[in-house]
Amino acid sequence: xxxxxxxxxxxxxxxxxxxxxxxxxxxxxxxxxxxxxxxxxxxxxxxxxxxxxxxxxxxxxxxxxxxxxxxxxxxxxxxxxxxxxxxxxxxxxxxxxxxxxxxxxxxxxxxxxxxxxxxxxxxxxxxxxxxxxxxxxxxxxxxxxxxxxxxxxxxxxxxxxxxxxxxxxxxxxxxxxxxxxxxxxxxxxxxxxxxxxxxxxxxxxxxxxxxxxxxxxxxxxxxxxxxxxxxxxxxxxxxxxxxxxxxxxxxxxxxxxxxxxxxxxxxxxxxxxxxxxxxxxxxxxxxxxxxxxxxxxxxxxxxxxxxxxxxxxxxxxxxxxxxxxxxxxxxxxxxxxxxxxxxxxxxxxxxxxxxxxxxxxxxxxxxxxxxxxxxxxxxxxxxxxxxxxxxxxxxxxxxxxxxxxxxxxxxxxxxxxxxxxxxxxxxxxxxxxxxxxxxxxxxxxxxxxxxxxxxxxxxxxxxxxxxxxxxxxxxxxxxxxxxxxxxxxxxxxxxxxxxxxxxxxxxxxxxxxxxxxxxxxxxxxxxxxxxxxxxxxxxxxxxxxxxxxxxxxxxxxxxxxxxxxxxxxxxxxxxxxxxxxxxxxxxxxxxxxxxxxxxxxxxxxxxxxxxxxxxxxxxxxxxxxxxxxxxxxxxxxxxxxxxxxxxxxxxxxxxxxxxxxxxxxxxxxxxxxxxxxxxxxxxxxxxxxxxxxxxxxxxxxxxxxxxxxxxxxxxxxxxxxxxxxxxxxxxxxxxxxxxxxxxxxxxxxxxxxxxxxxxxxxxxxxxxxxxxxxxxxxxxxxxxxxxxxxxxxxxxxxxxxxxxxxxxxxxxxxxxxxxxxxxxxxxxxxxxxxxxxxxxxxxxxxxxxxxxxxxxxxxxxxxxxxxxxxxxxxxxxxxxxxxxxxxxxxxxxxxxx
Numbered sequence: 001x002x003x004x005x006x007x008x009x010x011x012x013x014x015x016x017x018x019x020x021x022x023x024x025x026x027x028x029x030x031x032x033x034x035x036x037x038x039x040x041x042x043x044x045x046x047x048x049x050x051x052x053x054x055x056x057x058x059x060x061x062x063x064x065x066x067x068x069x070x071x072x073x074x075x076x077x078x079x080x081x082x083x084x085x086x087x088x089x090x091x092x093x094x095x096x097x098x099x100x101x102x103x104x105x106x107x108x109x110x111x112x113x114x115x116x117x118x119x120x121x122x123x124x125x126x127x128x129x130x131x132x133x134x135x136x137x138x139x140x141x142x143x144x145x146x147x148x149x150x151x152x153x154x155x156x157x158x159x160x161x162x163x164x165x166x167x168x169x170x171x172x173x174x175x176x177x178x179x180x181x182x183x184x185x186x187x188x189x190x191x192x193x194x195x196x197x198x199x200x201x202x203x204x205x206x207x208x209x210x211x212x213x214x215x216x217x218x219x220x221x222x223x224x225x226x227x228x229x230x231x232x233x234x235x236x237x238x239x240x241x242x243x244x245x246x247x248x249x250x251x252x253x254x255x256x257x258x259x260x261x262x263x264x265x266x267x268x269x270x271x272x273x274x275x276x277x278x279x280x281x282x283x284x285x286x287x288x289x290x291x292x293x294x295x296x297x298x299x300x301x302x303x304x305x306x307x308x309x310x311x312x313x314x315x316x317x318x319x320x321x322x323x324x325x326x327x328x329x330x331x332x333x334x335x336x337x338x339x340x341x342x343x344x345x346x347x348x349x350x351x352x353x354x355x356x357x358x359x360x361x362x363x364x365x366x367x368x369x370x371x372x373x374x375x376x377x378x379x380x381x382x383x384x385x386x387x388x389x390x391x392x393x394x395x396x397x398x399x400x401x402x403x404x405x406x407x408x409x410x411x412x413x414x415x416x417x418x419x420x421x422x423x424x425x426x427x428x429x430x431x432x433x434x435x436x437x438x439x440x441x442x443x444x445x446x447x448x449x450x451x452x453x454x455x456x457x458x459x460x461x462x463x464x465x466x467x468x469x470x471x472x473x474x475x476x477x478x479x480x481x482x483x484x485x486x487x488x489x490x491x492x493x494x495x496x497x498x499x500x501x502x503x504x505x506x507x508x509x510x511x512x513x514x515x516x517x518x519x520x521x522x523x524x525x526x527x528x529x530x531x532x533x534x535x536x537x538x539x540x541x542x543x544x545x546x547x548x549x550x551x552x553x554x555x556x557x558x559x560x561x562x563x564x565x566x567x568x569x570x571x572x573x574x575x576x577x578x579x580x581x582x583x584x585x586x587x588x589x590x591x592x593x594x595x596x597x598x599x600x601x602x603x604x605x606x607x608x609x610x611x612x613x614x615x616x617x618x619x620x621x622x623x624x625x626x627x628x629x630x631x632x633x634x635x636x637x638x639x640x641x642x643x644x645x646x647x648x649x650x651x652x653x654x655x656x657x658x659x660x661x662x663x664x665x666x667x668x669x670x671x672x673x674x675x676x677x678x679x680x681x682x683x684x685x686x687x688x689x690x691x692x693x694x695x696x697x698x699x700x701x702x703x704x705x706x707x708x709x710x711x712x713x714x715x716x717x718x719x720x721x722x723x724x725x726x727x728x729x730x731x732x733x734x735x736x737x738x739x740x741x742x743x744x745x746x747x748x749x750x751x752x753x754x755x756x757x758x759x760x761x762x763x764x765x766x767x768x769x770x771x772x773x774x775x776x777x778x779x780x781x782x783x784x785x786x787x788x789x790x791x792x793x794x795x796x797x798x799x800x801x802x803x804x805x806x807x808x809x810x811x812x813x814x815x816x817x818x819x820x821x822x823x824x825x826x827x828x829x830x831x832x833x834x835x836x837x838x839x840x841x842x843x844x845x846x847x848x849x850x851x852x853x854x855x856x857x858x859x860x861x862x863x864x865x866x867x868x869x870x871x872x873x874x875x876x877x878x879x880x881x882x883x884x885x886x887x888x889x890x891x892x893x894x895x896x897x
Contacts, residue, residue, distance in 0.1 A: 001019070001020055001021040001036075001139070001140065002019045002020065003020065003040065003139045003140075003213075003218075004139070004213065004214055004218045005019055005020060005156075005213050005214075007186055008156045008196070008213045009156070009183070009184045009188060009193045009195050009196045010183055010184055010185065010186040010188070011156075011183055012183045013156070013158050013181055016156045016158075016211060016213065017158070017211065020139060020140045020211060020213065021140060022140040022141075022142060022211050023142070024142065024158045024159070024209065024211070025127065025142075026124065026125075026126060026127035026142070027123065027124040027125045027126065027127070027140075027141060027142030028125060028126075028138075028140045028141060028142070029125065029126050030125055030126055032140070033125055033136075033138050033141065036138035036139060036140065037136060037138050040138060040139060040215060040216075041216060042135040042136070042216065043134055043135050043136070043137045043138070043152065043153055043215035043216050044134075044135045044216060056100055057096065057100045060096035060097075060100050061092070061096055070092065073085050073089050073092075120132065120133060120134065121133075121134040121137055121143065121152035121153075122143065122144055122149070123137060123141050123142065123143055124141075124142040124143070124144060124209075125141070125142075129144065134152040134153070137152055137153050137212055137215060138212065138215065139212050139213065139214070139215060140211065140212060141153075141211070141212045142158075142209060142210075142211055142212075143155060143209065143210045143211075143212060144207070144208075144209055145163065145197070145203050145207055145208045145209065145210060146203060146207045147203050147204060147205055147206065147207070147403070147404075148202070148203065148204075148403075149202065149203045150200070150201075150202050150203075151165070151197045151198060151199055151200065151201050151202065151203070151210075152199060153199050153212045153214060153215045153219060154196065154197070154198050154199055154212070154213055154214035154215075154218070154219040154220060154221075155196065155197050155210030155211055155212045155213055155214075156195065156196060156210060156211050156213050157179055157180070157181050157195050157196065157197060157208055157209070157210050158181060158208075158209050158210065158211055159181065159208050159209040160179045160180060160181055160206065160207075160208040161206050161207050161208060161436070162205060162206030162207075162436050162437055162438070163178075163179040163203065163205070163206035163207060163208040164176040164177065164178055164179065164203070164204050164205040164206055164405055165177050165179060165197055165201050165202065165203055165204065166201060166202045166203075166204050166406075167191070167198065167201045168332045168333065168338060169200060169201065169634070170190070170198055170200065170201055170220060170221070170558075171190060171191040171558035171559075173191055173332065173557075173558055173559045173560070175340065175406070175407075175502055175531075175533070176204055176205065176405060176406060176407075177191075177194060178194060178437075179194055179195065179197070179206075179208060180194050180195055181195055182195060183195065189584065189585070189609060189611070190220060190558075190611065191558050191559075191609060196213075197210050198219065198220045198221065199214075199215075199219040199220065199221045199222075200221045204403075204404070204405065204406070205387070205404055205405045223612075224612045224639055224640060241759055241760045242294065242760070244759055245693065245697070245759065245760055245761060249697070249700070252701070252704065253704070256704050256708050259708065263712050264711070264712075293692050293696070293733060293736045293737050293740050294689060294740070296737055296740060296741075297685060297688055297689060297692070297737070297740030297741065298318050298685065300740070300741050301318040301681060301682070301685045302318055304681060305318060305665075305678055305681060308674060308677055308678070308681075309652075309667060309668040309669040309671070309674050310665055310666070310667055310668065310674055310678055311652065311665070311666040311668060312664070312665050313663070313664050313665065313666070317647050317664040317665055318681075318682055318685055320628065320646050320647050320682070321630060321647045321649075321665065321678050321679055321682040322679060322680075322681070322682020322683040322684070322685055322686045322748075323628040323646075323682070323683075323686065323753060323754060324551060324628050324629070324630040324646070324647060324679055324682070324753060325550070325551060325552065325627040325628050325629075325752075325753040326551065326552045326553075326554060326622045326627040326628070326629045326630070327546060327551055327552070327553045327554070327629075327630045327631075327632065327675065327679075328554050328556055328615070328618065328619055328622070328629060328630070328631045328632070328641060328645065329553060329554065329555055329556070329631075329632045329633070329672065330555075330556065330557060330632060330633040330634065330638050331533075331555050331557035331559055331564060331567055332533060332557065332559065332634075333634050333651065333654055333670070334632050334633060334634060334651065334670075334672060335535055335536065335539055335555065335567060335571050335573075335672065336533040336534060336535055336536065336567060337533060337534055337535075337536055338533060338654065339406070339410075339533065339534075340406035340407055340409070340410045340502075340531050340532070340533055341355075341410050341413075341414075341531065341532060341533070341534045342354050342410050342411070342414045342529050342530070342531055343501055343530050343531060343532040343534065344496060344499075344501060344529070344530035345375065345378065345527060345528070345529055345530075346492050346493075346496060346527055346528040346529075346530070347370070347371035347374040347375070347378075347526070347527040348371070348374070348472055348473070348474050348485065348488075348489070348525075348527065349370040349371050349374075349474055349475060350368070350369065350370050350371055351492070352368060352371075354414065360417055361414060361417040361418045361419075370475055371475060371527070372475070373473060373475055373476050374473050374474075374475065374526050374527050375527075377473060377506075377508055377526045378506045378526045378527050378529065379411075379414065379415045379418055379420060380425065380429075380457070380508070381457040381458065381459060381506045381507070381508050381526060382411035382412075382414070382415060382457075382459065382506065382529070383411065383412065383415050383420070383422050383425050383426065384425070384426070384429050384431070384446055384448055384455070384457035385444055385445065385446045385457035385458055385459045385506075386404075386408045386411055386412060387404055387405065387408060388402050388403070388404030388405060388408040388409045388411070388412050389402065389403045389404055407502065407504065407531050410531055411529075428450075429448035429449075429450055429455055430448055430449045430450075431446050431447070431448050432447050432448065432449050432454075432516070433446070433447040433516065433517075433519070434446045434447065435520055437460070441460070441464060442460050442461040442463075442464040443458060443459065443460020443461065443464050443465050443468070443520070444458065444459055444460060445457065445458040445519065445520045446458075447516060447519050450510070452510070452511070452512065453510065453511050453512030453513070454510065454511070454512060454514070454516065454519070455508065455509075455510045456508060456509040456510070456519050456520070456523065457506075457508055458506070458507045458508065458520060458523055459504050459505065459506050459507075460504065460505060461503075461504070461505070462489065462490060462493040462503055462504075462505040462528060463490065463493075465505040465506075465507055465523070465525075466481075466486055466489060466490070466505065466525065468507065468520050468521055468522075468523050469481050469507050469522075469523045469524065469525040470521075470522050470523070470524075471522075471523075471524045471525065472485055472524065472525045473524050473525065473526050473527075478524055481525055489505075489525070489528070492528070493505070493528055496528065496530040497530075497562070498562055499530070499562065499566050500532065500560065500562040500563035500564070500565060500566030500567065501530030501531060501532055501563075501566070502530065502531045502532070503528050503529070503530050503531075504528065504529050504531070505525070505526075505527075505528050506525075506526040506527060506528070506529065507523035507524055507525050507526055508523065508524055508526060509522060509523050509524060532563075532566070532567075533563075533567075534570075535567060535570045535571045536671070536672065538671065538672070538673045539571045539672050539673070540570075540571050540572045541673070542671075542672045542673040542675070542676040543571055543572050543573055543672070543676075544572055545676045545680075545749055546676055546679065547572075548749060548750060549679065549680075549683075549748075549749040549750065549751065549752070549753065550751065550752025550753055551679065551753060552605070552627075553573055553605070554604070554605050554606075554607070554618075554622075555567070555568055555573055555605065555606050555607065556607040556610050556614075556615050556618055556641070557607070557608055557609075557610065558584075558608075558609060558610060558611070559608060559609070560608060560609070561581045561583055561606075561608040561609065563608075564581060564606050564607075564608040565578075565579060565581055565606055565608075568605065568606045573605055573606070574605050574606060578605075580603075580604055580605070580606065581604070581606040581607070581608055582600070582601065582604050582606075582607050582608075583607075583608050583609045583610075584607075584608070584609040584610045584611050584614050585609065587601075587607075587610070587614055587617075587618075589617075590617045590620070593617075593621070598621055598624075598625070601618060601621045601622075602621065602622065602625055612638070612639070612640050612641070613640065615631075615638065615640065615641035616640040616641050616644050618641070619631060619641045619644045619645050620644060623644075623645075623646070626755075628646045628647075628753070629645045629646050629647075630645055630646065630647040630648075630649060630675070630679075631644070631645035631647070631648050631649065632649040632650075632651075632672070632675060633649075633650065633651070633655075633659060634650060634651035634654050634655040634659055634670070638650075638659055639659050639661075639662045640662075642659060642662045642663045643662045643663075647664055647665060648662055648663035648664050648665070649663055649664075649665045649666075649667060649675060650662070650663035650665070650666050650667070651666075651667055651670040652666045652667055652668040652669075652670065653668070653669070653670045654670060655670075665678070676749075679749070680748055680749045683748035683749070683753075684743065684748055686754075687748065688739055688740045688741070688742050689740065689760065690760055690761075690765075691739045691740075691742070691817045692736040692737070692739040692740050692817075693760050693761060694761065694765055694768070694769055694772075694817065695732075695735065695736050695739060695813065695814060695817055696732055696736050697761065697769055698768075698769045698772035698773050698776070698813070699727075699728075699732050699773075699776070699810045699813065700728070700732075701769060701770070701773035702772070702773040702774075702776035702777045702780075702806070702809075702810075703719065703724055703727065703728075703806070705773055705774070705777040706719060706776075706777050706780050706781070706802065706806065707719055707724070709777065709781060710781070710784065710802065714784060714788060714795070714798060715795075716794075716795025716796070716798065716799065717784050717788070717795055717798035717799045717801075717802055718799070718802075719799065719802055719803060719806070720799070720859070720860050722858065722859055722860075723799075723803050723859055723860065726849070726859060727803075727806065727807060727810065730842060730845050730846075731807050731810050731811055731842045731845075731846065732810060734838035734841050734842050735810070735811060735813075735814040735835065735838045735839070735842065737834070737838065738814070738832060738834035738835040738837065738838040739814065739817060739829075739832075739835070741832070741834045742828060742829070742832045742834070742835075743828065743831075743832070772813065772816065772879070772883070775878070775879035775882055775883065776806065776809045776810065776813065776879050778878070778879075779805060779809050779875045779876060779878045779879055780802050780805045780806050780809065780875070782875055782878070783801050783802070783805040783871055783872055783875035783876075784798045784801055784802050784805075786871060786875075787801045787868065787871060791867070791868070791871075793868070796860070796862060797862065797864070797868065799860065800861055800862055800864060800868075801864075801868060801871065801872050803859075803861065804846070804864075804868075804869070804872035804873075804876075805872040805875045805876050806876075807842075807846050807876075808846075808872065808873060808876035808877075809875070809876040809877075809878075809879055809880075811839060811842055811843065811876075812876060812877060812879070812880040813879060813880065814829065814835060814838070814839075815829055815830070815835075815880055815884075816879070816880060816883045816884070817829055818830075818887075820887065820890070820891075824884050824887075824888070849861060850863070850864070
């Protein structure tokens with residue numbers, strides 16, 4: 001036996017049967033099946049291994065800032081400062097537990113969304129049919145196929161009877177694939193391999209038999225799964241930015257510590273004093289609150305997105321989506337409904353557009369004027385020459401559930417929407433014979449008994465059906481179908497097909513006295529119907545929102561180029577006259593991509609007939625061009641690109657299991673609109689992250705400057721490590737957290753995406769941070785010097801004044817985070833309820849540490865007089881007043897300008 005077969009679609013049935021050593025009637029024997037099962041293993045693809053709970057927990061500690069905190073804890077432990085060590089370790093643990101809990105919740109949601117895989121499959125072995133677990137199928141097994149079956153493996157068809165399969169999850173093509181058994185050319189792409197069936201797709205009409213030619217990894221599904229596994233996970237943009245920020249802070253700390261140590265040695269200070277102050281500097285430099293605030297802000301965004309029908313599987317994906325510059329999207333089911341509808345009706349005298357909306361038939365171009373009789377006859381022929389089954393029907397609401405060929409379902413839906421009672425007509429026109437559709441005649445015909453004789457209904461390809469027609473219906477008249485009329489009809493059908501429509505022609509014949517065994521002749525041509533998988537109703541606005549936000553939306557589909565272009569124009573993805581499309585056959589392999597080809601890819605918005613591997617390569621081109629790429633999709637064919645992209649977004653309702661396992665975000669409502677909303681929310685989150693990072697870093701830098709300056713000028717007033725840790729964990733973290741939970745700027749979708757290479761803190765922001773830090777430092781130094789020189793306070797009191805002034809200066813500093821152009825009283829910070837709650841909590845905790853003797857003792861604090869409190873409070877307001885005055889002046893200048 002030869003396995004796996006190379007290109008079985010290019011071989012005749014007899015060759016396939018001979019090479020794989022099977023039989024098209026009896027299949028293989030049970031003994032042979034067991035033998036092959038041992039040789040080739042189970043018929044199951046590897047699902048992506050989920051991280052263990054321990055690994056999820058351990059990964060929460062994977063961050064340079066956490067490493068820095070661990071070093072700080074180790075140094076504190078070395079100097080036997082147990083309280084400080086415990087506090088730092090508590091910070092690390094709290095941050096890890098929050099991240100762990102959110103990712104665990106996301107994994108639970110993911111598990112709830114998973115669909116069951118194929119469990120049982122019908123197989124013929126030794127001439128007998130039985131059901132066995134699909135994992136036990138082997139190459140050479142003979143599988144009978146019927147409507148409703150899920151294909152359990154890849155196979156070569158050996159017998160078909162009107163067999164149609166839904167392969168949209170694999171190829172991206174929404175229309176069903178009509179199956180044949182004839183051999184095909186060796187270069188036929190998967191979407192056109194009509195003599196093959198593929199694991200994971202489904203039979204929607206007819207019946208047939210297949211011989212298994214591929215199981216497990218040797219299926220199209222297995223190939224795609226291996227592509228997914230070969231795509232390496234990459235760090236998110238936010239992770240990279242936070243890591244770069246942490247490294248900068250480490251260098252700042254080292255420089256400031258070195259400056260202080262050298263100065264201390266020159267001044268002849270004690271080694272213990274220099275070491276203690278150096279520890280204080282290290283503690284001051286580490287933004288202990290940063291990992292916690294970042295984690296909680298992203299977790300909060302994760303929860304908000306869950307309420308908006310999006311399950312986020314990892315925290316950083318929330319913000320990464322906000323950085324997106326390119327969205328690569330599938331067509332079928334993502335931009336379209338994945339339901340076939342009639343789009344255009346073309347009669348000899350007029351062509352009209354139709355829409356079925358809320359079970360009503362609408363004519364956007366006006367009512368049928370010249371072809372009312374044609375319209376009625378087309379609806380009747382569409383009802384009668386039809387094998388779709390109406391499963392349930394609510395007559396009052398005119399709603400029904402159907403099964404069968406999607407095009408035939410669309411015909412029934414159009415008739416119901418037009419007000420026809422389809423069941424009554426089917427009973428009235430009793431079917432007595434039929435000519436089933438086949439690839440040889442490319443049409444279907446049915447014969448019906450009526451009181452006046454017989455009625456023939458026919459539909460099929462335009463060219464083939466016209467050959468059976470001798471007359472033409474033109475309104476109320478029936479006239480001869482001449483050569484000119486034939487040419488006009490064929491030309492119109494070609495234009496409709498070029499517009500991406502699937503075109504069917506309709507004809508009829510009625511009367512008595514004709515051969516009921518050969519009735520598909522002398523037909524009367526009625527007209528044509530063009531069918532389309534229509535765009536989702538909400539999609540155009542969502543794409544427009546993305547385009548306004550500077551996000552390039554790119555369609556990558558396995559469907560036909562004209563169909564893809566048609567949908568792209570309808571949803572506003574490209575302009576009406578744009579016909580630029582790249583097909584999978586045109587696209588060179590990655591290693592052959594020239595600079596010109598890469599540029600062409602970057603400028604193209606529609607890719608058709610693309611394979612899963614090509615989707616992966618297209619994503620790679622955009623990423624290498626510097627874009628943050630989000631990929632949306634629902635099919636097996638989308639999975640590799642979902643993993644390759646910076647953010648993979650899978651559809652939760654119709655998405656395949658492999659797509660949902662691979663993606664980092666899953667949409668529960670399958671709506672592209674939810675993606676646009678999520679992008680806006682991700683941008684708001686980044687703005688919040690940027691604000692609290694600026695806030696935290698400016699607070700921490702001011703602590704470094706204060707420790708350094710006081711350590712040199714007034715060593716006794718220098719802040720203690722535990723005091724700094726209190727500030728970082730209490731008076732820094734709550735305001736920063738409030739900033740992280742803010743609503744953000746509502747104009748975020750009117751600006752282009754930020755450049756991915758930009759850090760969280762740009763050079764301009766670093767300058768602003770330096771000014772913020774200098775103003776806070778100045779306020780503290782002024783307060784300490786005033787108490788030392790004017791009030792003649794001792795070093796301990798001066799230390800306490802530095803602590804209080806810095807505490808409240810940092811609390812008031814949160815109001816400096818308002819956007820430029822906003823008012824002092826009414827802005828996004830003052831409207832944020834969390835900011836006021838944070839102010840109350842921090843003020844209360846600060847007063848509490850002075851009021852409780854034990855806490856006072858631990859932090860080295862004393863009971864202070866009202867005068868000292870007043871000095872510290874007034875000094876702490878100086879940074880806020882200075883910067884608000886500067887903002888007011890800038891606002892006045894901009895208005896004048």
